Amino acid sequence: GQQLNQSPQSMFIQEGEDVSMNCTSSSIFNTWLWYKQDPGEGPVLLIALYKAGELTSNGRLTAQFGITRKDSFLNISASIPSDVGIYFCAGQQGGSEKLVFGKGTKLTVNP
Amino acid sequence: DAGVIQSPRHEVTEMGQEVTLRCKPISGHDYLFWYRQTMMRGLELLIYFNNNVPIDDSGMPEDRFSAKMPNASFSTLKIQPSEPRDSAVYFCASSPPTGIKQFFGPGTRLTVL
Numbered sequence: 001g002q003q004l005n006q007s008p009q010s011m012f013i014q015e016g017e018d019v020s021m022n023c024t025s026s027s028i029f030n031t032w033l034w035y036k037q038d039p040g041e042g043p044v045l046l047i048a049l050y051k052a053g054e055l056t057s058n059g060r061l062t063a064q065f066g067i068t069r070k071d072s073f074l075n076i077s078a079s080i081p082s083d084v085g086i087y088f089c090a091g092q093q094g095g096s097e098k099l100v101f102g103k104g105t106k107l108t109v110n111p
Numbered sequence: 112d113a114g115v116i117q118s119p120r121h122e123v124t125e126m127g128q129e130v131t132l133r134c135k136p137i138s139g140h141d142y143l144f145w146y147r148q149t150m151m152r153g154l155e156l157l158i159y160f161n162n163n164v165p166i167d168d169s170g171m172p173e174d175r176f177s178a179k180m181p182n183a184s185f186s187t188l189k190i191q192p193s194e195p196r197d198s199a200v201y202f203c204a205s206s207p208p209t210g211i212k213q214f215f216g217p218g219t220r221l222t223v224l
Contacts, residue, residue: 031211042115042202042215043154050211088154097142097210098167101154 006089006102014110019076021105023089031092032072033099034063038085046087047074079109113137115216117203123222129191132219135184136205144213145178145188146202154202160186161210193223 006023013019023032031050035043047058049065049072056063060077072089086106090099116135124130136143144159158168163180171178175194180186190197200220204213 033212035215040217042204042218045212045214048212092211096167097159097161097206098156099144099213103153 004089004091004100004102006105008105009103010106010108012108012110013079015079015081017079019079019083019107020073021075021087022071022073023091023102024071025091025100026070027091027093028069029091029100030069030094032063032065033090033092034061034072034074035088035090036085037088037104043088076107079107081109081111083107084109115203115205115214117201117216117219119219120217121220121222123224124193125224126194127192128223129189130193130197130221130223132188132201132203132221134186134188134203134216136186136203137214138184139207140205140214141208142206142210142213143180143186144204144206145186146204146215148200148202148218157188190221193221195223197221198223 004023004025033048034046037043047056047063052069053067054065062075064073086104088104089102092099118133142161145157146154148154157170158178160180178188200218202215202218204215206213
C-alpha cells in the first residue's frame with residue numbers, strides 16, 4: 001500500500017526554538033493534512049493543504065504543500081511546552097476519501 | 112458542538128470474547144471511518160462508510176472483524192472472537208460531504224488478555 005515517510009521520528013527541543021518536520025512519498029497526493037495527537041486522545045486536525053505550493057498558517061504553525069505534490073512540511077515557531085505530542089502527516093489521493101498516514105514525529109519540548 | 116463520540120473509552124476482555132465498539136459521528140457528516148492504531152503499524156484504516164453504506168473494507172484484517180452503520184448517527188465495530196493481537200486503540204472519525212477533513216473521536220483502548 002501507499003506509504004508516507006515522516007521525519008524525524010522524534011525531536012527534543014528547548015522551549016522557544018523553532019521546529020521543522022516533513023513528510024515524503026513516492027506517490028502524488030491531492031491533499032495533505034497535518035494532525036497532532038496528545039496522549040490518550042485522538043488526532044486533532046491542525047492544517048489542511050489543497051494545492052501544490054500552498055503555504056498555510058494556523059497560529060505558530062505553518063505548513064506547505066510541496067511543489068512536486070509528493071511532500072509536505074510543517075513548521076512550528078517559538079515552541080511552548082503544550083506543543084508536546086505526536087504530529088502526523090496524512091495524504092489523500094484523487095478519487096478516494098481514504099487518508100494515508102505517516103508514522104508520526106514525537107515532539108518533546110523542554111521548559 | 113459535540114465531536115465524534117466513542118464508547119467505551121477502555122475495554123479489557125479475554126481472548127475469545129466478543130467485543131463491540133461504538134461510534135457516534137458529528138451530525139451532518141456523511142463519511143465515517145474506523146481506524147486501528149498500534150505502535151508497530153501506526154494508524155491503519157479498517158473500513159469507511161458514505162451515507163451509511165460501506166465503501167471500502169479492504170483494511171479489515173479478517174472475518175473476525177465486522178462493522179455496521181444502521182443509521183447516520185451510529186456505527187459499530189465488532190470483533191468476534193477477539194484475540195490478544197487485536198489489542199490496540201480503535202478510532203472512529205467522521206467527515207463532511209467533501210470527505211477530505213476527518214475529525215477523530217477520542218478512541219477506545221482495547222486490551223485482549
